[in-house]
Amino acid sequence: TRELKAYTRMPLLGGIPNYQDVDLDPIVITSNPRSNVSEAFRSVRTNLQYILPDEGPKIILVTSLHPGEGKTFVSVNLASVLAKASKRVLILDFDMHKPKVHKSLKIENVSGISSFLIGKTDYRQSITATSVENLDAISAGPVPPNASELVLNARVDQLFKEVLTQYDFVIVDTPPLLLISDSLVLLNKVDLGIFVLNTEKATKAGLKHLEDVLLMNNL
Numbered sequence: 001t002r003e004l005k006a007y008t009r010m011p012l013l014g015g016i017p018n019y020q021d022v023d024l025d026p027i028v029i030t031s032n033p034r035s036n037v038s039e040a041f042r043s044v045r046t047n048l049q050y051i052l053p054d055e056g057p058k059i060i061l062v063t064s065l066h067p068g069e070g071k072t073f074v075s076v077n078l079a080s081v082l083a084k085a086s087k088r089v090l091i092l093d094f095d096m097h098k099p100k101v102h103k104s105l106k107i108e109n110v111s112g113i114s115s116f117l118i119g120k121t122d123y124r125q126s127i128t129a130t131s132v133e134n135l136d137a138i139s140a141g142p143v144p145p146n147a148s149e150l151v152l153n154a155r156v157d158q159l160f161k162e163v164l165t166q167y168d169f170v171i172v173d174t175p176p177l178l179l180i181s182d183s184l185v186l187l188n189k190v191d192l193g194i195f196v197l198n199t200e201k202a203t204k205a206g207l208k209h210l211e212d213v214l215l216m217n218n219l
Contacts, residue, residue, distance in 0.1 A: 004197070007204055008211065011051060013194060014044040022073050026104040029080040030132060041081040052192060057164045059190040061172040063183040065206050069198035072100040075173040078194075083134035087168040090127070091137045092159075094186060095175045096147035099140030105130045112141030116159065117150045123159055136167075151182045160189055177210065187219050 001015040017037050025031040029038050052058050062078070064071040072095070079091040093101035094113060102109040107128045116123040116138075126138045144150060163170050172190060174183035187193045195210060213219075 004202075004207075008207055010195075010211070013047050013051070014040060016040045016044075016070070016074065019073070022070070026073055027076055027080055027132065029077050029084060038077075038081075041077050044078065045081050045085065048192075057168050057170070058192065059160055059164065059170045059172060061174055061183060061186055061190040061193045062196065063174045063193065064176050064196040064198070065178045065210060066198075066201045067098075067176045067179065069176070069196050069201055071176070071196040072104055072173055074194070074196045075171050076101060076104045079135055079169070079171040080132045082169050082171075083132050087134060088166070089135045089169045089171065090163055090167040091135065091171045091173065092163075093138065093140040093173050094151065094182065095173055096140045096144055096150065097175050097180060097182075099143070101137060101173050102139040105137055107137060107139060109139040109141065112139035113159075114141035114144045114147070114150060116141070117153045117155050118144070119155070123162070148180060148182055151185045156186070157189065177213070178206075184213070184217055184219070187217075193219070 001012055005012055017040060019028055019037045028035060029041060032038060062071050062075040075091060079089045083089040091101060092113060093099050096114050099109060107130060111121050111126045115121040116126060123138060127136050130137050172186060174186055177183050
């Protein structure tokens with residue numbers, strides 16, 4: 001994290017240690033609450049208070065530059081650590097290309113975000129309670145052929161507006177920024193974007209690209 005601070009002007013929320021059991025037990029907050037990884041997520045939760053000082057419900061988007069950097073792991077554990085602080089939390093899986101949230105939370109993915117955006121279901125039908133108290137989820141739903149077009153749908157604004165009346169925090173998991181533009185579209189609609197950088201994949205050039213993209217899009 002010290003090196004990262006030297007190369008970016010963006011605020012650094014925290015560093016999460018490498019977690020070996022990410023596939024076996026993805027919700028470290030509940031499976032190993034005393035671990036240094038869980039402690040790191042609690043530290044991120046504390047730091048969020050300084051970056052989001054205003055009262056009221058908030059939407060937080062989580063993305064990464066590359067696939068496999070751990071953004072879904074961060075999404076579900078950040079949602080869980082906020083829920084453990086007695087906040088009402090909803091996690092939305094907006095990665096309709098390669099959805100993973102339902103696998104991490106061990107819930108079904110029969111209907112979800114894609115079903116709502118094409119007008120097939122009411123989003124309330126897709127809200128699922130998870131094994132973590134105070135944490136609900138809406139999975140991505142069936143993978144559509146036009147996922148990137150769906151995020152431009154006006155129903156996205158309707159969804160965000162309505163869920164903010166029911167939850168303290170809404171965590172939005174999105175596809176990797178370098179591959180797919182969905183997260184850029186959604187960043188305009190949220191209170192905070194969190195970028196997950198993995199030490200094995202992050203580069204100075206990638207970080208510079210990220211800053212350039214944000215600058216170009218006034219984000």
